[in-house]
Amino acid sequence: MNRDLKCWKEAATVILASAVRNCFVNKNATSTQTCRPPLLVPKRARNVTQSWLETVVFDYTVLMLQRSAKSSFMPHAQVFPGGTISPSDFSNEWIQMFQPFCKPPNFELGTVRQTAKRPPILAMDRGRLGSEIPGEVAFRICAIRETFEESGILLVKPKAPGKCLKGQGAITLTQYDQKELAKWRLLVQKNAENFISLCRELNCIPNIWALKEWSNWLTPTFLGGKRFDTVFFICCLQEIPFTLHDGYETVQYNWMSPLDFIQGFNLGKFIVPPPQWYELSRLCQIPCFQDLQQFSQDRALEGCEQWFPIHLVASDGYAFLYPGDELYPEDPDYTGEKEININSSKTLEQLRLEVTRLHRIEWRDRYFTLYVNIEPQYKHVHPLTMNMQFNSNL
Structure with missing residues (x-):
């Protein structure tokens, strides 16, 4: 393998x-x-x-x-x-x-x-x-x-x-x-x-x-x-x-x-x-x-990206980073032999405003928001972006 x-x-x-x-x-x-x-x-x-x-x-x-x-x-x-x-x-x-x-x-x-x-x-x-x-x-x-x-x-x-x-x-x-x-x-x-x-x-x-x-x-x-x-x-x-x-x-x-x-x-x-x-x-x-x-x-024969979410931990919440985001690692460890986390004392908003390329989901308490402004690869389509409140009463 x-x-x-x-x-x-x-x-x-x-x-x-x-x-x-x-x-x-x-x-x-x-x-x-x-x-x-x-x-x-x-x-x-x-x-x-x-x-x-x-x-x-x-x-x-x-x-x-x-x-x-x-x-x-x-x-x-x-x-x-x-x-x-x-x-x-x-x-x-x-x-x-x-x-x-x-x-x-x-x-x-x-x-x-x-x-x-x-x-x-x-x-x-x-x-x-x-x-x-x-x-x-x-x-x-x-x-x-x-x-x-x-x-x-x-x-x-x-x-x-x-x-x-x-x-x-x-x-x-x-x-x-x-x-x-x-x-x-x-x-x-x-x-x-x-x-x-x-x-x-x-x-x-x-x-x-x-x-x-x-x-x-x-x-x-x-x-x-x-x-x-x-x-x-x-x-x-x-x-x-x-x-x-x-x-x-x-x-x-x-x-x-x-x-x-x-x-x-x-x-x-x-x-x-x-x-x-x-x-x-x-x-x-x-x-x-x-x-x-x-x-x-x-787009059946265009292909697709391999997406490996990276965990970003900020002072007021956390985020999932996806390929194309400016903070996404250039060479992530796909072997999985070590855990990859990005930690920062800044807020999620501060980290977001410091970059121009966004492809991430931010979580604060029960709220999360998708931010994406990059061009999708392989003629794909991006999701809707909307502010969501997740009710965790299950």
């Missing part, structure tokens, strides 16, 4: 976005409001007003699962479906499964334009470990398998020569007998290798083409405990599929608009970890499902 990854467990997750037949309307909005029709995705952060929040309309929802109270990592938290990589996700048996429909080296996923600073989790050559499956394929398989285990949603497509790329836009899931899927779900939960058997038995393959690369997050060292190097994908669905939490790792599921999750967090209804909060806030910039599909497709 790459030296820089040895302290992290490798994982994959998928942001599932589903169209809804009738536009989802914020509780304060009128039913006559519609999504803006043209594709106009702002790259820069946009500071929103309360009036905007009361009128914005989403015509799609996203899936989040509530982790069990017994979970050793982020108990109670709302997360996107996903989990840690299994050796079976890199199994060379997948080559036989995909042939003759698509072939290595990239299985017709296309060539990512990002060459410099490609996240190691995706760039690392696994050949010396005996696998011919590239990371961009294996981590998609991982996300699909874990989504099935945690939510019962099976992101596969029937074997059909020459049709591997038909999942470019929003996809319609193949319908299977739910009793049959429930049986397979238990088997895959017991042993990840059974996911290969499932695909053979149902004559299908993981729909890796429907998952678009989105982001890459590392667990910050200051949290202690488990650390994950997680690839985030996004997948658009034509309609909300049958969903059922597993009752073990996940105890509840919610299909809601991105803004509803943000506001639920603000009211203390949900625990949403910073990476999920940040990605939901990004989605808040794109309230129309058609725009989200187009945006995901347009």
Whole structure:
């Protein structure tokens, strides 16, 4: 394994976005409001007003699962479906499964334009470990398998020569007998290798083409405990599929608009970890499902940054620093062998006013604010910026 990854467990997750037949309307909005029709995705952060929040309309929802109270990592938290990589996700048996429909080296996923600073989790050559499956394929398989285990949603497509790329836009899931899927779900939960058997038995393959690369997050060292190097994908669905939490790792599921999750967090209804909060806030910039599909497709081969949050401790609170911020270390220790903290006797405001490049979340008591004024990398979009008060009554 790459030296820089040895302290992290490798994982994959998928942001599932589903169209809804009738536009989802914020509780304060009128039913006559519609999504803006043209594709106009702002790259820069946009500071929103309360009036905007009361009128914005989403015509799609996203899936989040509530982790069990017994979970050793982020108990109670709302997360996107996903989990840690299994050796079976890199199994060379997948080559036989995909042939003759698509072939290595990239299985017709296309060539990512990002060459410099490609996240190691995706760039690392696994050949010396005996696998011919590239990371961009294996981590998609991982996300699909874990989504099935945690939510019962099976992101596969029937074997059909020459049709591997038909999942470019929003996809319609193949319908299977739910009793049959429930049986397979238990088997895959017991042993990840059974996911290969499932695909053979149902004559299908993981729909890796429907998952678009989105982001890459590392667990910050200051949290202690488990650390994950997680690839985030996004997948658009034509309609909300049958969903059922597993009752073990996940105890509840919610299909809601991105803004509803943000506001639920603000009211203390949900625990949403910073990476999920940040990605939901990004989605808040794109309230129309058609725009989200187009945006995901347009930047599908652009690549993504590896984000390793750094802890900044000031006299009146603390902050998470992200790449691009002027105080972000030039060469952070990605090995995780030592904890990285930046300590200062100055206030958060003083530290902010001393720099010109901002990419940070500041926390004071129960209040936090996102500050970002840098240009997003790889044609991505910044989140909404808003003042939030986190109610920690959970």
